[in-house]
Amino acid sequence: MAQHRRQGTVNTRRIASTAALAATAAVVAPGVAQAAEVVVPNTDYRFEVAGLENVPNIDQVPNIDRYVPSLGKVSNQQHTNYAAAGHKPAAPAQQTVGQKALAAARSVIGSPYVYGAAGPNAFDCSGLTSWAYAQAGKQIPRTSQAQASAGTPVPLDQLQPGDIVAYYGGASHVGIYTGHGTIIDALNSGTPVQERDLNYMPIHSAVRF
Known part of the structure; x- marks a missing residue:
């Protein structure tokens, strides 16, 4: 029984932390945009926060893709595009x-x-x-x-x-x-x-x- 109480406490803390992040993001978001789905890791809790993806530097939050999967996809796509555009293989030097x-x-x-x-x-x-x-x-x-x-x-x-x-x-x-x-x-x-x-x-x- 004690083990179940500890699990509940951990989940409650996770939910509270994620909810606080979502609430803060909703306040500082510059404008209304499509809602982003927020996921509480290791639970079935999911909810949407409008304007979350517009929060400055939100994609820099550590492990943000665990909480907001759509931000992880955007970050990966941007990295792929940068690699394709900015890191072209050097052409082999021609022999004399x-x-x-x-x-x-x-x-x-x-x-x-x-x-x-x-x-x-x-x-x-x-x-x-x-x-x-x-x-x-x-x-x-x-x-x-x-x-x-x-x-x-x-x-x-x-x-x-x-x-x-x-x-x-x-x-x-x-x-x-x-x-x-x-x-x-x-x-x-x-x-x-x-x-x-x-x-x-x-x-x-x-x-x-």
């Missing part, structure tokens, strides 16, 4: 020509070195770089010396992925910079296309197409 050429060079790592070969199954050094750039939609000179002369010079501390690095005094060898201190190149007979340290050989210059 150099990044595309680098990706092409990386795709043939392990291919054999053959003097004079320019892909797609075997390469020499400038054959690899010219083939990789062709896959990126850009035609560059075929020989290492011509590539070193034709591109835009780039300081070594400003290298970007896809830049061509030339080696030795006469720019007799080239590789494609990866962006993290290495190049991909076709070095010589018996050595397949692979990634190696940027400073593996004496650097002549670097260019960008």
